[in-house]
Amino acid sequence: MAQLTRKAFFETLAPTVIRIRQEGSPMFPSVRLAQNLLETGGVIHEWFNLGGIKVGSGQTNAYWHGEAVVKGTWEVVDGRNETTRAAFRAYKSVYHFYKDLDMLLNTPRYERVRKALSPERQADMLFACGYATDPSYPSKLKAIINQYSLKKYDAAGTKQVPKPEKLKEAEGITLLYNGLFISSGYLLGGSTWVPARSAGEALGAEIDWTGTQVTVNGDPLESLLSEATGYVPVRALAAALGLAPVWDPAARVILLK
CATH class of the missing domain: 3.30.457 (Copper Amine Oxidase; Chain A, domain 1)
Structure with missing residues (x-):
């Protein structure tokens, strides 16, 4: 998919982000959208991995069936940026990616992310729990949230729609x-x-x-x-x-x- 404007990027993803939150996701929609922009630069690739989730142990589940793509990336190691290549999970949809990420966030390692009571605190905890190696990761997320007024999506995620x-x-x-x-x-x-x-x-x-x-x-x-x-x-x-x-x-x- 071609690179989208920032406005189109957020508006395209917002309904799925809100749906996931309504289904019980621990992530604030504002944090999730900011993370998606930071990780992708505003491009929704056909493999739908919007958060840099690597293959890791390779254990499949209901939302990830073993598909992967190999691409370049960078990590902060001992205070230095190092370029490398890694295998990243590929998904059937953005929805599948979000649900797989939520499975990761529901592990004990990310308890502080789940318990965060504000988007700002959650951004801090993503780094503190080791989701990213970039020390500027929390401040970058917060800047995106504020620049694009992403907290407006948080309230929508709390609304439950009754069945007909x-x-x-x-x-x-x-x-x-x-x-x-x-x-x-x-x-x-x-x-x-x-x-x-x-x-x-x-x-x-x-x-x-x-x-x-x-x-x-x-x-x-x-x-x-x-x-x-x-x-x-x-x-x-x-x-x-x-x-x-x-x-x-x-x-x-x-x-x-």
């Missing part, structure tokens, strides 16, 4: 496109229902309502109405737009291809 009344027994899942979160989904009876307007318009579709059915680019789909929102099966929405839904059972997400 007619889907209250469903399992909540996540819908991804181009590696990014676009909508919540609700898995019930073998079908995943998604809010037609928010999901469809995020995919470039024209969404309308006949009074009994949702239409996608003029074609009616099986529909469910709850709290004035129309829901459609994700497979039907994808088919109408020439996309294929891929279910990732370990991560409990659907990726649209």
Whole structure:
């Protein structure tokens, strides 16, 4: 992906960052976004590693399946910058990367990061716990947070969205496109229902309502109405737009291809 403006970079990532926070991530959205910019320079690469996570022990999990890329990097060793090459984890999506990072942050080593009560304190603790070797890492994160007013995303991460009344027994899942979160989904009876307007318009579709059915680019789909929102099966929405839904059972997400 081409390098984005700073504004576009943050706006592109923010919905996924907020979603992860709502799912219980210990990271403040402001800190996460600042870290992403610092680690990538504003480029979302196709391997979706926005935090410099190395392969390490190579132990796979629900969010990282063993893929890697080798690229140049630098570390601070004995006070000196040293250039080297390292193997970094590659992911199916930005969502997978964030969840894998959260697994790392949930280890005992990063307890002080999880317990931080402010973005500034969390930035300090990332360095103190050994996430980065650059002594300027905390001050760089704080400068980015302040320069781009990233704390505005922190409040959004605390808001919980209730399930639709007619889907209250469903399992909540996540819908991804181009590696990014676009909508919540609700898995019930073998079908995943998604809010037609928010999901469809995020995919470039024209969404309308006949009074009994949702239409996608003029074609009616099986529909469910709850709290004035129309829901459609994700497979039907994808088919109408020439996309294929891929279910990732370990991560409990659907990726649209």
